Structure formats: structure tokens, C-alpha cells
Amino acid sequence: MTSHSNEKLLSRIRKLMALGTRNNNAYEAARAVRLAQVLMQRHNLSPDDVAISAVNETVSYQLYTDAINIPGWLNALAAVVCMATGCRCWFSWYHTTNKTGRHRARRSLHFYGLNERADVALYVFTVLSRQLRNATDLHMTTTYRLKRLKLQTKRNRADQFREGWVVGVWNVLEAFAPTEKESSVLRHWLTQRCGSQSLSDINVREARSCRGDSKARLSGWKAGQRAELNHGINGQSFSASGLSLPVSGGKDDE
Numbered sequence: 001m002t003s004h005s006n007e008k009l010l011s012r013i014r015k016l017m018a019l020g021t022r023n024n025n026a027y028e029a030a031r032a033v034r035l036a037q038v039l040m041q042r043h044n045l046s047p048d049d050v051a052i053s054a055v056n057e058t059v060s061y062q063l064y065t066d067a068i069n070i071p072g073w074l075n076a077l078a079a080v081v082c083m084a085t086g087c088r089c090w091f092s093w094y095h096t097t098n099k100t101g102r103h104r105a106r107r108s109l110h111f112y113g114l115n116e117r118a119d120v121a122l123y124v125f126t127v128l129s130r131q132l133r134n135a136t137d138l139h140m141t142t143t144y145r146l147k148r149l150k151l152q153t154k155r156n157r158a159d160q161f162r163e164g165w166v167v168g169v170w171n172v173l174e175a176f177a178p179t180e181k182e183s184s185v186l187r188h189w190l191t192q193r194c195g196s197q198s199l200s201d202i203n204v205r206e207a208r209s210c211r212g213d214s215k216a217r218l219s220g221w222k223a224g225q226r227a228e229l230n231h232g233i234n235g236q237s238f239s240a241s242g243l244s245l246p247v248s249g250g251k252d253d254e
Helices: 003-022 026-042 047-052 072-085 117-144 151-172 180-194 213-224
Strands: 055-060 088-097 103-114
Touching (some): 003 026, 003 047, 026 047, 047 180, 055 117, 055 180, 072 088, 072 103, 072 117, 103 117, 117 151, 151 213
Antiparallel strands (some): 055 103, 088 103
16 A cells, blocks of 8 residues: 555544544444444554554744754744644754755754644744744844944844743744643654654753843843734734733843
């Protein structure tokens, strides 16, 4: 059986099982479950095989950093997207080759979740990443254009702004936690996906303290609350409001 035929078979079994659990007609529900069981026995498939087949993976190759140590704002944004879509994720690497034949290692972010959730996670991450980049560029250009600051201070303030932005955008997305059964399916899928190559912990680089860091973070938080997701998720428009963020510490001297 080809992979395409196998996927069609698994999809049919999943639909039958869903019909068996959601149909109010007891006869039709029992008939759907029996047919699903017959197909599973005929093709030597276990319930775990059927459940794991519903997990999909999507990859973002458009990260705005290729650093070995993941910036704290990027790690937080990935976590926020996962918590909002019921997905899981991991950071990885891929390689590109330029016209001169030189190889370069690039960062990627893999989302995995049940059914269409991974697609939704990739969409949300892509849109928010673009908005975060535009908001950071606007903030750095308008706020510090005429100020004499060390390059490192500008970089630190940009990171502080980004981390605040992610906290602000949190209210754009409603939390959605997968059930324990779904989490178990995701764990089994990941074990099969990675095989003998288990995932390792990443090193996260938090934003450094600097002069004006609290103001930069607060500006990011305010800008993050204005983030929007206009299309692609059930046709709904999302906007942020009402998130309380205590901002303390740091150095506000200009």
C-alpha cells in the first residue's frame, strides 16, 4: 500500500471513529465503530496507529535569527503560539547554499499537533513574527533616531521591547490546552518522529538589562496589545485588550 493510500485509509478510519463517538443515533454509531474496527483488523492497524496518524507537522523557515542561543522573546513567542493552538514545538537547523557554494546553517521551528492545529500554529507564528519585526523597527526608528546610544544598548532595548511585545500579545490569543489523551498521542508521535535522536534542551538568551530597559519593555507591551490576526482562523478577527502587566525594576535613565 502506498503512503497516499495508507493516509486515505487512516483518514477514513478516523472519520468513522469520530462518527461513532459523536452520532446520537446508537445504531449508526455502533455500525461506524464496527466498520472502523474491521478496517483496522484487515490492515493490521492498532488504535495508537490511527491516533498518531492525526498528528501533523509544519515548519517555519522564516525565523529572524540564526543564533545558537535562542533569544528569550523568540522562545516566548513560540510558547505562546503553542499554548494558544494546542500544539508542541521544537527548534532545529537546516542548511542553505548560496551561489558561490557556501553552506550556511539556518534556524527553523517545527510545530506539531492534531489535525489542522499545526497549520494554525504556523499561520499565527508567521503573522505575529512579521508584526513583531515591524513594531520593533518602528519603535527603534521613532524613539531612538536622534539619540546617541551605544550599539549594544540599542540591541538590548530592542530585545526588551520584543519581550514586552510578546507579553502584550498574549491577550490576543486564548489559551487552549490539549487533553491528557491528546498529550499522550503527541508524545508517542514525537518518539516515532525523532527515533533514536532525542531532542536536547535549548539555551535561551534573555534580554540584558540596560538604561531605559523598563520603558522599552513597557512600550513593547503596549504595542503587543494592538497586534491582530485578521484572516485564516475561522474567519475571525482578534485584537488585544485588558492585560495587566506589572513593570518593575530596570533602569529608566535616558
